[in-house]
Amino acid sequence: MTGFRTLLWKELLRFWKVSFQTVAAPVVTALLYLLIFSHVLDEHVQVYESVRYTAFLIPGLTMMAVLQNAFANASSSLIQSKVTGSLVFVLLPPISYLEFFLAYVTAAAIRGLLVGTGVLLVTAGFAPPGFAAPLWIVVFALLGGAIMGALGVVAGIWADKFDQLAGFQNFLILPLTMLSGVFYSIHSLPPFWQRVSHFNPVFYMIDGFRHGFFGVSDVSPLLSLAVVGGAFLVVSALSLALLKRGYKLRN
Amino acid sequence: MGVAVSVQQVEKRFGALTALAGVSLEIAEGEFFGLLGPNGAGKTTLISCLAGLARPDAGRLAVLGRDVAADYRAARRLLGVVPQELVFDPFFTVRETLAIQSGYFGIRDNDTWIDEILANLDLADKADTNMRQLSGGMKRRVLVAQALVHRPPVIVLDEPTAGVDVELRQGLWQFIRRLNGEGHTIILTTHYLEEAEALCGRIAMLQQGRVVALDSTENLLREFSCHALSLRLAGGAALPASLANLAAGQEGGAWQLRLPDFTAVERVLAALREAGIAIDDMRLSPPDLEEAFVRVMQRGRGA
Numbered sequence: 155m156t157g158f159r160t161l162l163w164k165e166l167l168r169f170w171k172v173s174f175q176t177v178a179a180p181v182v183t184a185l186l187y188l189l190i191f192s193h194v195l196d197e198h199v200q201v202y203e204s205v206r207y208t209a210f211l212i213p214g215l216t217m218m219a220v221l222q223n224a225f226a227n228a229s230s231s232l233i234q235s236k237v238t239g240s241l242v243f244v245l246l247p248p249i250s251y252l253e254f255f256l257a258y259v260t261a262a263a264i265r266g267l268l269v270g271t272g273v274l275l276v277t278a279g280f281a282p283p284g285f286a287a288p289l290w291i292v293v294f295a296l297l298g299g300a301i302m303g304a305l306g307v308v309a310g311i312w313a314d315k316f317d318q319l320a321g322f323q324n325f326l327i328l329p330l331t332m333l334s335g336v337f338y339s340i341h342s343l344p345p346f347w348q349r350v351s352h353f354n355p356v357f358y359m360i361d362g363f364r365h366g367f368f369g370v371s372d373v374s375p376l377l378s379l380a381v382v383g384g385a386f387l388v389v390s391a392l393s394l395a396l397l398k399r400g401y402k403l404r405n
Numbered sequence: 406m407g408v409a410v411s412v413q414q415v416e417k418r419f420g421a422l423t424a425l426a427g428v429s430l431e432i433a434e435g436e437f438f439g440l441l442g443p444n445g446a447g448k449t450t451l452i453s454c455l456a457g458l459a460r461p462d463a464g465r466l467a468v469l470g471r472d473v474a475a476d477y478r479a480a481r482r483l484l485g486v487v488p489q490e491l492v493f494d495p496f497f498t499v500r501e502t503l504a505i506q507s508g509y510f511g512i513r514d515n516d517t518w519i520d521e522i523l524a525n526l527d528l529a530d531k532a533d534t535n536m537r538q539l540s541g542g543m544k545r546r547v548l549v550a551q552a553l554v555h556r557p558p559v560i561v562l563d564e565p566t567a568g569v570d571v572e573l574r575q576g577l578w579q580f581i582r583r584l585n586g587e588g589h590t591i592i593l594t595t596h597y598l599e600e601a602e603a604l605c606g607r608i609a610m611l612q613q614g615r616v617v618a619l620d621s622t623e624n625l626l627r628e629f630s631c632h633a634l635s636l637r638l639a640g641g642a643a644l645p646a647s648l649a650n651l652a653a654g655q656e657g658g659a660w661q662l663r664l665p666d667f668t669a670v671e672r673v674l675a676a677l678r679e680a681g682i683a684i685d686d687m688r689l690s691p692p693d694l695e696e697a698f699v700r701v702m703q704r705g706r707g708a
């Protein structure tokens with residue numbers, strides 16, 4: 155497993171060496187969202203009884219940061235080394251496709267969790283988070299980071315250029331996260347959009363994650379776990395299949 | 406001696422383009438082998454197939470008996486490849502780069518060998534420099550170092566001296582020769598034919614994805630090149646008729662003769678003496694690979 159460990163270590167070093175951009179910057183972005191939305195909406199919106207809007211917002215913003223950064227880590231590392239050609243250094247050694255997958259996904263999840271932890275820390279002063287069911291928090295953060303890491307691997311393999319990756323990010327990842335109930339409960343949506351939201355796996359990641367903080371959620375956390383777990387299996391299977399075939403990596 | 410590299414009937418197409426059209430080769434352990442051919446002949450594609458970077462459409466490749474597809478882990482451990490493209494990871498220093506590359510091959514504490522490689526490639530004082538700050542020649546040497554971290558018994562160098570200055574080239578060859586002396590098999594592609602001639606014991610020439618010549622360097626030189634004799638005759642005299650069949654033209658007032666072997670010089674001198682012609686200047690050049698290469702390629706195009 156030294157191959158896996160080294161690749162993981164390399165992936166961690168890669169973002170840690172530029173942690174100002176890869177960790178600090180997204181924490182600040184989440185903080186800005188919180189400042190603006192809570193300022194505008196705190197007085198007017200009450201999603202759950204006994205939960206202030208600002209407090210409601212924090213888990214959603216945290217999860218959004220976990221997801222976006224996990225995706226960004228795996229996808230940008232892959233596209234960068236594909237475009238510069240340095241991917242050859244990982245393709246020449248006897249690293250199996252499973253080790254490859256695990257290293258990229260683990261590094262992505264760790265970056266996501268680091269940013270998520272940062273967001274929780276800097277927002278704690280605004281509305282002290284409750285930790286009603288901490289195990290759900292950990293489980294959904296891990297699964298969310300892993301899914302987006304695996305999806306980042308798929309996107310990084312598929313994209314040939316940076317703008318294709320940006321397209322993937324802007325037309326898939328961003329709408330999925332924005333339309334997932336980060337800023338609202340889907341119960342406040344018209345029935346049609348509620349139904350649509352139920353097809354969005356990111357909705358379940360955020361809803362389950364939020365359940366860990368408040369003990370209440372839009373759907374049962376067990377349902378969320380089933381959907382998110384299923385999504386992880388599907389995305390991982392796709393990612394592993396591409397890696398095994400060497401799709402766009404070994405022509 | 407076992408077989409270091411075996412290539413059997415390998416074909417590789419990129420869309421409509423056939424990059425390799427059935428290449429077969431066998432390279433023995435301990436050889437210093439040259440893979441020559443014009444740009445686009447398929448040298449890099451063949452190396453990519455051997456290294457598992459590309460998947461052949463047909464045929465089989467093995468490194469020391471390990472199939473590069475079925476037994477890819479073992480095959481890759483036995484192979485060290487210096488890629489043609491000058492690539493590097495800008496996030497790391499030279500030492501970090503080499504430690505990471507060692508880890509990929511499952512080697513954890515590799516500092517002694519890394520230091521030895523760095524010293525031999527004249528990179529010791531750059532060990533803690535970031536890759537971004539190195540000149541092209543130095544980046545190229547780090548690429549060589551990366552290929553050697555796991556002490557591979559088979560080493561492939563794809564145009565390793567492109568952009569490397571003469572002094573460093575000498576140092577590189579000294580090191581590679583030493584490795585070859587210690588039993589490593591070396592496979593080299595280069596555009597510097599004098600380099601290939603000096604280093605390689607056996608050579609394959611590729612043209613449009615086919616092997617068009619495969620022999621010892623000595624035999625290739627004998628078959629496709631010859632001794633060239635340049636003669637400046639006193640008073641601008643013409644060549645005696647008996648030597649006409651050896652003449653290949655005149656250059657700057659000197660006759661250019663092509664000799665099947667150096668003993669033919671005797672015949673030339675005898676003919677001149679008999680005709681009473683004095684020699685102002687005479688130069689004999691040995692066969693060279695450049696001429697052999699050009700003639701093999703011409704023959705290939707004609708066929």
Ligand SMILES: Nc1ncnc2c1ncn2[C@@H]1O[C@H](COP(=O)(O)OP(=O)(O)O)[C@@H](O)[C@H]1O
Pocket residue numbers: 405419422423424442443444445446447448449450451
């Ligand atoms: N990834 C690729 N996609 C399409 N064509 C390629 C690719 N790699 C190589 N080729 C083509 O295959 C032929 C052989 O290339 P290459 O092996 O790089 O030659 P050499 O190394 O001998 O110069 C060339 O015509 C080249 O354009």
Ligand SMILES: [Mg+2]
Pocket residue numbers: 448449450489563
């Ligand atoms: Mg080439």
